[in-house]
Each structure stands twice: as structure tokens, then as C-alpha cells.
Amino acid sequence: MNPSKVIVITGASRGIGASTALEAARRGLGVILTYNTHPDAARAVVGQIESLGGRAVALPLDVGAVQTFPGFRADVERALAATWNTSGLDGLVNNAGHGLFQAIESVTEAQFDGLFNVHLKGPFFLTQALLPLLQSGSAIVNLTSATTRIATAGVAPYASFKGGLQVLTRYMAKEFGERGIRVNSVSPGPIRTDLGGGLNEEFEALLSSQTALGRVGEPQEVARVIASLLTEDGGWINAQDIEVSGGYVV
DSSP states (O other), X not given: XXXXXXXXXXXXXXXXXXXXXXXXXXXXXXXXXXXXXXXXXXXXXXXXXXXXXXXXXXXXXXXXXXXXXXXXXXXXXXHIIIIISOSOEEEEEEOOOOOOOOOGGGOOHHHHHHHXXXXXXXXXXXXXXXXXXXXXXXXXXXXXXXXXXXXXXXXXXXXXXXHHHHHHHHHHHHHHGGGTOEEEEEEEOSBSSOGGGXXXXXXXHHHHHTBTTSSOBOHHHHHHHHHHHHSGGGTTXXXXXXXXXXXXXX
């Protein structure tokens, strides 16, 4: 396999990001995946992609550190040239993030700022930094959350910034459309990942009871939707938020 298109996926060492990297590779895309604190896990994802006959590169990135983005863009340019002999990107998935389960009354300013930097400020300025590399026909997918639709006590800052990212998605689609770049957001419902500490049996049972299909989702079920938006399957989908939740609180 010799991918002609290359995408960047942030936070792809595990969870939905890792599953998306694998799904994209299965569809013939080259993958630049980023990690922050789990380099070994990121290298393992690269190994899995290579076992499929694909090509992938893992690069370090802290999405909450905007000042590092020019250096990251230079790293991406080097990876594109060295691994794929190209200078352009064909997609960006703003996936990296972390959760916080805490009542509004006890959230600190540092926690608030940390969530803001990763979930809204980071995607804004990372997209800005990589925009010159994105070619006509590219696709951007921003990972948001079903918590923007369903108010869930304990996740107010997280959900607020994900809501902001949904709005930003529409503005990106409006501004980037003249360059032929599509922008959508994907909002997962309850998914079996370790975001925010993961799911215990009691919490999973509660979430399953609130979902029309009677269970929580798996990362690959979200990944397949993201991957479709990065390919021609999603070629006429733009400026949309797609909830992938199995019918969560219908």
C-alpha cells in the first residue's frame, strides 16, 4: 500500500484516536498520529498500521501548548517529505483531550483553563497552524461530545468547550469552503474508553439503560464514522455535527 493521502490525528495513542488511525489506514490513508504522555502506546499503533501494509508516523504534541505548534508544523512537514514524498496534508482530526468529572462549585481556575486549552483553544490554533498544509479536498473532523446536548452534572467545563468547538466547526466550514475543505464534528455518546477515568460496572449499566440500543459504544464504532468523513464517502457532508451514540437519551 502506498497512500496518496495523509492525515493528522491528535491524541491517537489510545481510545477513539487510536481506533481512528487504524480505520484510516485500512482505507488507504497515511497517518501522522500524535501522543502526549504515552509514546510506547503510540509506537504500538504505528506498528499495527504497518502490519496492515500502511504507513504511519508518531509525533509528540501537547495540544494545550499553543507555543509549540510552529515546531510541530515543521515536524509534520519533515514527516510528509521523508515518509510520503509529499508536502501537503489531506485531513486533520482534532481528537486529543481529557475529561474532568467535578461539580461547578469545586472546579478550579487551573482545571478550567486546562480543559479550555485542550478542547477549544488548542484545536483552533492547531488548525490555523496546519491550514497552509491542507490541500483542496481535505477534510477536518473535530471531536465534540453528546454532553453538549444532554446536560450531565459534573462535566460543565468540558461540555461547554465541546459546545464551542461545535460552533467553531460551522465557522471553519464557512471560511474554508472556498478552498474546498470540508469541516464536520463528531459527537460520541457513552463510549468504552478511559476518558475521565473510564467506566465502572454501575456507571456503564446506567448509561446503557439511557441508550436506545441498550449498551455503551466501542471506540471503533466512532472511528468508522470519522474515517468515512475523511474519505469520498463523506464528500458532500459539510458543517454538520454527527452524534454517534446508539440513541443516547432519545
